[in-house]
Every structure is written in C-alpha cells, then in structure tokens.
Amino acid sequence: MSRRLAKRRGRVSHEDLDALSGLDKSELHIRWEEAFSHPPPKYMRRNILVRAVAHETQLEAAGGVPAVLVRQLERAARSMRDGKTSTSASDHHRSASAVTIKPGTRLLRDWQDVTHEVIILEKGVQYRGREWSSLSAVAREITGTRWSGPRFFGLKGQKT
Known part of the structure; x- marks a missing residue:
C-alpha cells in the first residue's frame, strides 16, 4: 500500500x-x-x-505524531542538551500522573468479601482505628503480600 x-x-x-x-x-x-x-x-x-x-x-x-508528544520530546532534548537530567520526559510523565489525595478522603476496597476502609491523614493513613505510614503498609496488612498501596486502592492504572 x-x-x-x-x-x-x-x-x-x-x-x-x-x-x-x-x-x-x-x-x-x-x-x-x-x-x-x-x-x-x-x-x-x-x-x-x-x-x-x-x-x-x-x-x-493517523495524522502524524501528536503535537503534545512533539513538545515533550523537544523539551526533553533541550534539557539533555543543557545537561539537565532531572527534567527528562520520564520524570515529567511520572510527576504529571501522580495522584494527590486530600486529607479526610475515604478509600474503600473489597478484598475477599470484606470491605476495607482507609482514611487519608495529613501524614499517613488510618485503617481500623490505627495510623499507618502508607497505603502500601495497609495493603500488605490486608493481603499478607507486598502490594503497591496506590494500585491496591485503585489510584494507579491497572494493567489491561
């Protein structure tokens, strides 16, 4: 063709x-x-x-490379030329996709027919009346295995 x-x-x-x-x-x-x-x-x-x-x-x-991607690549190339490594395209993507949750937000997760509720605090989270350092610590407590807390509670995209 x-x-x-x-x-x-x-x-x-x-x-x-x-x-x-x-x-x-x-x-x-x-x-x-x-x-x-x-x-x-x-x-x-x-x-x-x-x-x-x-x-x-x-x-x-499809009409070529999307303009937003061209701009991101140009920005990354400019940063590399200038010797800046902290503003790479992957760092930009990571920071842009980070989720910020306000204190007081309640997260619910059903796991093995039990609904688990977590409340976001200023520093850490509350689960079953105790304060935990992170969502991952709570996810580990719930499942007994190492999980990404944000992924376990649905704050990060799932692999499809």
Whole structure:
C-alpha cells in the first residue's frame, strides 16, 4: 500500500499491513526510503524493517505524531542538551500522573468479601482505628503480600 493511499483514506487496513510481510528486502528498503527519506541501516533485520515501515504507515494515516508528544520530546532534548537530567520526559510523565489525595478522603476496597476502609491523614493513613505510614503498609496488612498501596486502592492504572 502506498503512503499516499494511507494518507488519503486516513486509515490502514490489516491486509495492507500484512502485505508488508510478503515484500522482499529490496522492496522493504524502497518503502523505508519513502517513509523516512533516507536508506535503512545497512544490517537491519527484515522483521524490524517490516515493523518500522508498518508503524510509520499507521502513524501517517493517523495524522502524524501528536503535537503534545512533539513538545515533550523537544523539551526533553533541550534539557539533555543543557545537561539537565532531572527534567527528562520520564520524570515529567511520572510527576504529571501522580495522584494527590486530600486529607479526610475515604478509600474503600473489597478484598475477599470484606470491605476495607482507609482514611487519608495529613501524614499517613488510618485503617481500623490505627495510623499507618502508607497505603502500601495497609495493603500488605490486608493481603499478607507486598502490594503497591496506590494500585491496591485503585489510584494507579491497572494493567489491561
């Protein structure tokens, strides 16, 4: 499938992507050059060529790299150039996704047919009338195993 067709339709079919697997290496090199405007690395394996060209085809069909991601990458590159390591893209992502809970918030979690209630305090949490240092300590008390407290109480995304 040509990149012009992908761009025109705004989507790429599974058949189009599967067809890339059937191309020989010289055809993949041509597709690579169309996609990236330079030849592929000399010793790149065929399966990597297929995946890279498929990814680039899908990306173009979707309208390109999202502007917010471009800005984050530019900010990370600028920070690296300036010798700043504390503002990497991963640090930015980690801080942006951190959840802040106000004291007095009640968290409920059903575990083995028992509802457990935790109250967030200024420093720590309250569970069953006792103060605990962290949600993780409470999760460990409830389950008997090491858990991420924020994950156990549903404050962090679950793997799907």
